[in-house]
Amino acid sequence: MxxxxxxxxxxxxxxxxxxxxxxxxxxxxxxxxxxxxxxxxxxxxxxxxxxxxxxxxxxWANKSELVVDAVAVLFDELELPDLGSLQADIEHVVLQFAALLERPETKTALMAVVAESTRDAPLRERIRASIVDRQKRLVLTGRRRAQERGELPADRDPDAVDATDDLIFDVIAGAVVHRALVSAEPVDEAWVARLSALLVGGLGAVAALG
Amino acid sequence: MxxxxxxxxxxxxxxxxxxxxxxxxxxxxxxxxxxxxxxxxxxxxxxxxxxxxxxxxxxWANKSELVVDAVAVLFDELELPDLGSLQADIEHVVLQFAALLERPETKTALMAVVAESTRDAPLRERIRASIVDRQKRLVLTGRRRAQERGELPADRDPDAVDATDDLIFDVIAGAVVHRALVSAEPVDEAWVARLSALLVGGLGAVAALG
DNA sequence: GCCTTTCGCTACGGGTCGTAGCGTAACTCT
DNA sequence: AGAGTTACGCTACGACCCGTAGCGAAAGGC
Missing domain, CATH: 1.10.10.60 (Homeodomain-like)
Incomplete structure (x- = not known):
């Protein structure tokens, strides 16, 4: 760490x-x-x-690395309990993530260290290892569960699967961050319901791409 | 300004x-x-x-406000030519936005001022007025065109329309920013095609929510 | 007991901040 | 033309933070 x-x-x-x-x-x-x-x-x-x-x-060499480590532990709270459906799983984890972003520590720190990381490759790697990857795992397990339930088709092309995982991750995390920090509007149940409906509805179209 | x-x-x-x-x-x-x-x-x-x-x-009272004004003019480049289909319009504007985020000025500045704005309401308002709203207009015109083409149903509940516009905006802008700055991977045609397929496919499901 | 590393402490040069004061320049109004 | 007002460039300033160096003391391994 x-x-x-x-x-x-x-x-x-x-x-x-x-x-x-x-x-x-x-x-x-x-x-x-x-x-x-x-x-x-x-x-x-x-x-x-x-x-x-x-x-x-x-x-720690500088403020950025210190803050990354200080905030990273908060992301351990994120979990993905099996709620029985893909949409329920998405809504639950999104609300968890939103609650984390509402905390004043993460709110002021996350964007700042990411901004700093645009000119600091070691810092970028540190963020990826201790924060980003920790979130990304949730996407992988969520997809696997949905496949086991039959909500999503089984894997065909492994490259396409990876690309879709990356896409879903950036869409979910990016949308929540943008809503909370840029638009500065609440990530409430109504918004989350719309987001998850968009994702579940759109996943079929993406899978058809191959 | x-x-x-x-x-x-x-x-x-x-x-x-x-x-x-x-x-x-x-x-x-x-x-x-x-x-x-x-x-x-x-x-x-x-x-x-x-x-x-x-x-x-x-x-300018401080560095943040100066940088917001310095970067805001770059967002005037963003345009939304009518390419004949919703998906084509989305892909075009996303690639434009991604090119803007690849510029070193915006790359290092955008996240920083947003981070600063979490504790500075006047700055947040300045960003909204000179950057965010300028992007959001593109979503509105894109939806209107799609409705005129018959790709999307006409408006029913105006509140639901506003909520969907907000959602689409946060999803598109958030996903591109997250891909470019957090995941630090290229926003290329392949990724954009997946994103727009997800959006177009998911919009129907969201519209069904009412 | 010797060696090595960390500890708290103090002090330092270098840099940035945001402001104040000055004399001068530019424009408006009478 | 002159008076009044504001912006300008310049210099200087106290305050703060940075990141490092040097010190003696403490806490481990050999």
């Missing part, structure tokens, strides 16, 4: 304090809530965590 | 230089390309524009 996973190190010498790690990440989330992304400073986080500023820089 | 539209002022005294306005916005775009959002500074932009730093602050 953080740079503690360094292969050549931590074999000898004083080990890094795990309490400091968790305190820093917790302090980062608190600072995000109170100050938002742009006014959050490394010195402030260090003060909240009861830790020296140098301790932060020993673990 | 900028604060020059101030009612009480500009009646007497030296008028603001329009050349300075355009030079500043141009310099801002150039700085976005070279430095990106996070390393762009007001002093740097002033230097590029051949203008004093105080002149910038007389027009």
């Amino acid at each position: 953080c740079s503690r996973t360094n292969p050549r190190s931590s074999r000898t010498g004083r080990p890094r304090s795990p309490e400091a790690d968790t305190a820093i990440l917790k302090a980062t989330r608190a600072a995000l809530v109170e100050l938002g992304w742009s006014k959050l400073t490394m010195g402030d986080v260090a003060g909240r965590a009861g830790v020296a500023k140098t301790t932060l820089y020993r673990r | 900028c604060s020059r539209t101030n009612p009480r002022s500009s009646r007497t005294g030296r008028p603001r230089s329009p050349e300075a306005d355009t030079a500043i916005l141009k310099a801002t775009r150039a700085a976005l390309v070279e430095l990106g959002w996070s390393k762009l500074t007001m002093g740097d932009v002033a230097g590029r524009a051949g203008v004093a730093k105080t002149t910038l602050y007389r027009r």
Whole structure:
């Protein structure tokens, strides 16, 4: 997660304090809530965590990587219980994701780190590994379940399946983020019902593409 | 666009230089390309524009508002020619939007100002007025044309129509942004064909909701 | 006990912010 | 033509944050 996973190190010498790690990440989330992304400073986080500023820089190179790690753990909450139908599964996970985006920490942090990642390849990879992939797995299991139920046809061309998975992921995540942060309107049951109807109705047409 | 539209002022005294306005916005775009959002500074932009730093602050209160105005004009390029079918219209405008997002100025700036706007209501309104609404109009005209062609049923409940317009807008814009900036994969013809097939196929199901 | 690494602490140069003050330039109104 | 008003370029300023260096002390492995 953080740079503690360094292969050549931590074999000898004083080990890094795990309490400091968790305190820093917790302090980062608190600072995000109170100050938002742009006014959050490394010195402030260090003060909240009861830790020296140098301790932060020993673990994270900059603000972006720190915030990614601080927010990533929140995405562990996302789950995909089997509700019996593809549409119900979609609606449930979308509402979960929307609730996550409503939290002030994620609201101010997510777009900021993505914006930063457009000019920072390592950061982009970090976001992908600790946030994006975690969401994408939900799409894969949702599709598999729908196939087992017979709601979707079995796989033909594996490339087409991957492309459709990617598409569905970008459509769902993108639509929810855009609705919540750009349009700044609520992701409520009525909107989610429309979105899932659009997806379920459109999936047949996409599958026909081959 | 900028604060020059101030009612009480500009009646007497030296008028603001329009050349300075355009030079500043141009310099801002150039700085976005070279430095990106996070390393762009007001002093740097002033230097590029051949203008004093105080002149910038007389027009824009902060970096975010300046960048919104600098990027907003790029969205004037977006057009929706009538290509004869709903799917063709969608694919064309999506490719246009994707090309816009590929430009380094918009790539680094859009997400950043949206992130900032989560804690800044005036900025959010500025983005809505000068960027978001400009895109949303395309959805409205696209739907109207499709109805005239008979591809979509005529309006019944006006509330439902508005809700569907909002949904389509968030889905299209959100999916393209997410694909381009979060997944960081190309918005090419193959992907666009899948997306438009999903939308056209799903619109019928959404219309059935009432 | 020795070595290595982390810890908190202090201090630093460098950079950006946003503002104030100055004299000058440009335009309006009388 | 002159007075009044506003924008301009320039300089300087305190405040803040960055990221790093150096210190002595603490906490582990060998």
